């Protein structure tokens with residue numbers, strides 16, 4: 216087999232066989248095929264697309280390029296969720312304890328943030344002492360004992376994806392639905408859960424700008440997961456404004472604690488409960504979706520899952536008194552962003568808000584950047600809220616960096632106008 220024939224076939228719109236996909240994935244991962252030929256192939260895939268079967272094979276061979284976790288020793292259905300990346304998305308921090316409280320087994324490997332989207336691992340590191348690295352044995356033991364572990368990616372998961380993603384990043388081939396689907400699913404399939412709920416974000420702040428594109432991506436990922444023997448659900452949720460009020464690492468842990476105490480913002484609660492209900496059904500803990508949702512709402516309203524969050528922190532060597540001292544998760548230097556007009560908030564561009572938080576130091580521009588865990592943005596107003604001139608729209612928790620730039624971005628991101636708009640948050644479910 217020759218790589219040039221594979222490139223030619225895809226360039227001309229052909230369908231690659233499983234053997235051809237295996238050949239280029241293995242050849243690239245092991246350094247036998249150079250970047251320039253894989254770049255050409257990626258561009259051909261970008262323009263000609265892939266069938267479901269090709270994308271599934273791509274995901275499976277990328278999964279097989281590294282470690283695959285076996286969680287069979289943990290009793291019950293192991294559940295996982297994945298978000299395609301949003302701003303202010305702290306769902307995992309609330310959902311994990313909530314599901315574990317209801318008896319589910321949540322085995323979650325999370326990532327770090329890059330660019331305008333945050334990462335759960337960085338957020339958890341704002342808790343003093345919290346260890347994001349556990350051995351695989353300790354990870355499994357913890358999920359068995361308390362129903363929940365949230366750790367960083369350990370081992371060498373899908374190295375083919377790591378290499379391909381880095382190449383896609385510099386060859387303008389990230390935005391390809393089959394490549395995104397195979398990339399995400401290769402890692403999800405390697406992490407060993409039995410049931411996976413995907414939260415595919417749609418809107419300004421997301422990879423997918425339209426419901427149509429997001430539907431195609433979600434359907435493809437659900438198909439790939441099912442073909443690999445997993446129970447799959449995807450929901451499409453809006454990312455036209457950040458989720459919840461707080462953006463930034465410690466700030467998001469703060470908001471997760473509030474949400475687990477029954478004082479969470481409606482949009483964050485609704486997305487968490489929706490994903491949670493799907494995973495309780497797939498775990499066979501509940502049989503009615505509506506009943507599952509009602510129970511999850513009640514648990515949050517009554518603060519019943521907060522203790523699970525405490526157990527998680529203790530199990531991962533963190534200091535649980537942060538729950539009572541949550542003000543320490545916020546920088547003590549603040550700047551206010553005020554309205555210059557009367558009217559309603561019409562837009563809060565999630566992408567720009569994410570970039571603003573990143574400029575304050577909450578995010579990384581490159582993998583090597585050190586982030587400031589206690590800076591970020593607290594949006595007091597959301598789309599549809601009334602504001603008067605002089606009202607504080609947001610408080611910026613700041614340190615030394617980026618205040619003027621962040622304020623300028625906030626100004627571009629937030630629009631006040633005469634229209635009271637409402638947002639359609641949960642747009643679609645794909646199973």
Ligand code: URA
Pocket residue numbers: 299380389394395396398399
């Ligand atoms: N996230 C991933 O893991 N891969 C992609 O290709 C895009 C988003």
